[in-house]
Amino acid sequence: MPRARTSQNDRQTAASPQEQGSGCLSGFTIVPLSVILISYLLASLALKTNPAPSVNSEMPPAASTGISPIFTPEIQYWAGNIIQWAAASQLDPNLAATIMQIESCGDPRARSSAGAMGLFQVMPFHFYTADNPYDPDTNAARGLDYLLRSLNAGGGDARLAMAGYNGGIGIISRAEWAWSAQTKRYIQYGVPIYQDARNGLSVSNAVTEWYEKYGASLCRQAHERLGLP
Template sequence: MCGIAAWFRLSLRKRRGSLMRVLGFLAGFAVVVSSIPVTADSLSTRNRTTLFSSQLEVLDGRASSQYANSIRLQPSRVVIPSAANTGTQYSGNYSGEFLEMAKSAARRNNVPEDLFLRLVQQESAWNPNAVSSAGAMGLAQLMPGTAQYLRVNARDPYQNLDGGARYLRKQYDAFGSWRLALAAYNAGPGAVQRHGGVPPFRETRNYVRVIWGN
């Protein structure tokens, strides 16, 4: 009896071990099976992302082609303005010491160089000792009152040119036009204001025409 009981207990332990191995296998298989949908879903997501990206590239290419060929769809072009119109270029023969001084005065006061050189050419023909019948003096032909207003010595070439360029710039700032600034330089800002433009004076109109051009 003892031998039979021992055999029975041994057999029961073996069966129990086999059962545990079977259960372990089934549990592992369940884990593997449960992971399959997740992997498939991940693959499906990646495939959809790749497909969507390729479709976007196609659409972008088509849109780019249509955009390039359609004037209506293109944005308005930004036109960068060139330098402000300042009349004709300076073509005088003078090349003396006051030429660079005049250019420097123009740059310091934000006045177009060619325009200021033409003004000096017309005003004094580059004669630092020029005096008009009205009393204007020097290279830029400053009136005594204007020189006093600008706080410059009209008899000094450097100060005369600097004052002339500064005064011309003030007229441009006031009227927004180099053509009107020239008219104001010659006839006075009050005359330009009264006439709403270049005054109908022969001298002033000729002055503007010579310096500014047609």
């Protein structure tokens, strides 16, 4: 939950020329071979001057335009809204879905013992006086605004963004050993869930583990609240 308001060699072979007469190459053979050699040298020079772009296998997939099927039915219920909310906040919808999964499992009336409210478990001081914290659109706008600020503070690192969302943006600049146990647990589950979503998996062991350890009762409550079968 947001705490403080702070300002993803080809080898080339060539056949040997056919031997003629006494074994030496004829004048006819020398000319075409010279052309071939010159062409080869020019091609090699061109490749050195303009090398082919390399592919970075560490590069994560592009931001998704939908949400992954790994999320629970309660999150899928909000899929269309998540896409719209994420687009308005310029965020990956799978990142927004990951936050909602862990924070409320899609229960719009969820409230924590610390006072965080709604789908994205936003703390009271992030709302304006006229806001209804439990209105899904309002809750998403305030929560995802904080998530975007956290993402920017973390230099685009989703892991740091999640830590900042849970523990306050100020912790991003601190050593991780100083993070609270809650924040460490938050990223322990949040990061692999988000990675599974971005990697196109259809089932996530990370979601299953989170559900079994922490999310079962939360999701049951959300399931009933949403009237899902």
